[in-house]
Amino acid sequence: TPTENIVNLYQPFLDYALTQLKQELELKPYPIPSGFEHKVAITGKGKKEQEVDTTSYAHCSPKLRQIRAAHVQGGSALQVLNFVIFPHLNYDLPFFGADLVTLPGGHLIALDMQPLFRDDPQYQEKYTQPIWDTFQTHQQHLPWGGDFPEEATPFFSPAFLWTRPQKNELVETRVFEAFKDYLQAYLIFVKQAQPITDVEKLAEIKQAQLRYLRYRAEKDPARGMFTRFYGPEWTEEYIHGFLFDLERQLALNPV
Numbered sequence: 001t002p003t004e005n006i007v008n009l010y011q012p013f014l015d016y017a018l019t020q021l022k023q024e025l026e027l028k029p030y031p032i033p034s035g036f037e038h039k040v041a042i043t044g045k046g047k048k049e050q051e052v053d054t055t056s057y058a059h060c061s062p063k064l065r066q067i068r069a070a071h072v073q074g075g076s077a078l079q080v081l082n083f084v085i086f087p088h089l090n091y092d093l094p095f096f097g098a099d100l101v102t103l104p105g106g107h108l109i110a111l112d113m114q115p116l117f118r119d120d121p122q123y124q125e126k127y128t129q130p131i132w133d134t135f136q137t138h139q140q141h142l143p144w145g146g147d148f149p150e151e152a153t154p155f156f157s158p159a160f161l162w163t164r165p166q167k168n169e170l171v172e173t174r175v176f177e178a179f180k181d182y183l184q185a186y187l188i189f190v191k192q193a194q195p196i197t198d199v200e201k202l203a204e205i206k207q208a209q210l211r212y213l214r215y216r217a218e219k220d221p222a223r224g225m226f227t228r229f230y231g232p233e234w235t236e237e238y239i240h241g242f243l244f245d246l247e248r249q250l251a252l253n254p255v
């Protein structure tokens, strides 16, 4: 039934990604701070009572510092999969970023290989050109999602898929295909990536990673939702200690 499908709308995305990554990379577990692996809250009253579960997943590989997912399951009116890959700081790889969100108002999909250097033509040639045809193929079927924060522009590539589909079916078909294609293309980038040794370039990468990370931690669009369900303390620790943890990690292990 439609309801059964929607309460697990993003599970196939998560299963696909983890299966592919395990197949293609030497994955190791990445620690999830204790108390953040799984969190449950009950919202609403009476007939509107609803459990909201948040489950975290994290791995790393020789070239990828953190591969992590947050999967929020709160019935037919709330499903979220936020999936981000953060490369190690000695690679110029983009971030793999997927924000798949279903709220009572509808679906919101953001999918991209988020660039370290948005306006650098050589960077675009290396990391946007190879997925340009894939982007165009899917974008035809996924209308532009409309307004999004102007200040987020530097963090998205020209191949940013941004859409608010009306129908579940479009998420289950076209969006899922796009997600698979972007992940496959990302895995090719990872395999081809060579470590950067130039000290100036390394410094630029670190600055670009921190810029991205600080923006995302500060502007996390899920902050309000998590705060309502799990309280402000849990939420801030989840954001800074797990979802966007680079600054904490650098404080522990400076590069």
Ligand code: DBV
Pocket: 070, 080, 082, 097, 099, 101, 108, 110, 147, 148, 149, 152, 155, 216, 220, 221, 222, 224, 225, 243
């Ligand atoms: N978004 C996250 C994380 C989430 C999450 C970690 C674990 O970065 C969920 C959960 N995104 C989430 C939710 C909403 C959005 C919206 C719950 C809906 C918020 C609401 O309507 O209450 C892409 N995500 C959005 C929006 C954008 C993105 C543009 C619309 C929000 C708005 O208009 O302000 N992904 C998001 C983003 C960047 C990115 C802003 C920036 C680099 O990578």
